[in-house]
Amino acid sequence: MVYLNGHFIAKNKASISVMDRGFLFGDGVYEVIPVYQGKIFRLTEHLQRLQNSLDSIQITNPYTSKKWKEILTKLNHFSSESDQSLYLQITRGADTQRKHNFDILTPTVYIEANPLIAKTKSQLEVGFSAITRKDIRWHRCDIKSTSLLANILYAQEAKQHQVEEVILSRNNEITEGATSNVFILKDNTLFTHPTGPNILSGITRDLVISSAKACKLQLQKTPFSLKDIQHADGLWISSSTREIMPITLLDGQPINQGKIHPAWSCMYNHYQQLKND
Ligand code: PLP
Helix, strand or coil: EECCCEEEEEEEHCCCCCCHHHHHHEEEEEEEEEEECCCCCCCHHHHHHHHHHHHCCCCCCCCCCHHHHHHHHHHCCCCCCCEEEEEEEEEECEEEHHHHHHHCCCEEEEEEEEECCCCCCHHCCCCCEEEEEEEECCCCCCEEEEHHHHHHHHHHHHHCCCCCEEEEEEEEEEECCCEEEEEEEEEEEECCCCCCCCCCHHHHHHHCCCCCCCCCCCCEEECCCCHHHCCCCCEEEECCEEEEEEEEECCCCCCCCHHHHHHHHHHHHHHHHHHCC
């Protein structure tokens, strides 16, 4: 079952116009929201980010927060899975002709729910590999846009290299991953790229930032370089579907001799607590 423009219908019955600007231009925004034990996790924060994305591209939010909650909860209840990932997308809507500029249209709203199978702590403790690449994306990465061509190409490279993630750098500064935020740990300080147009401000990133103190870590939103990563005590990526994942091999080179710092374990435990609250 999926949600499309006011209706809950079977996925194979859901269709949109070929004139939809989401189809023609990738003219839309999206959110991915986890559900744990049937409870939507950090909904307010996701809806706020959605609002920011919509405002940035001049689409009026079609629903109030109350209505979003109602729809998402209802969709969630169609599935028997207690942990799910809700994907929601809003495009500018369908026009009568293809043109780059836009008039006010009726936005298209599509939502689907998929099972969310988080990795266990022991699965994560194995450590993961990543590669680095130049950040070739545009300069409004803070908008969670459905125009994801660069990210798609990175994801394909990750697949071809059999690595978990591609870590991006712009002007010698690490920005984020192709589908995640990036943290390094050095001498009990956690560093992450400053919030701004170079990164998507992750909801999981915010949780890591606010949990730093609980794990006795300092936090600095300061740019860091590839060289800094190579000398770091830990490298982590974060996202709603991956949670907090340790990267132990970057471009084939071990980080912290391939060992996972105990601070990661503290963070992991803290995050699980938040999920269960
Ligand atoms: N950065 C990018 C480019 C992403 O695509 C994602 C998630 O999809 C994130 C960061 C992490 O965001 P969140 O923690 O809200 O899932």
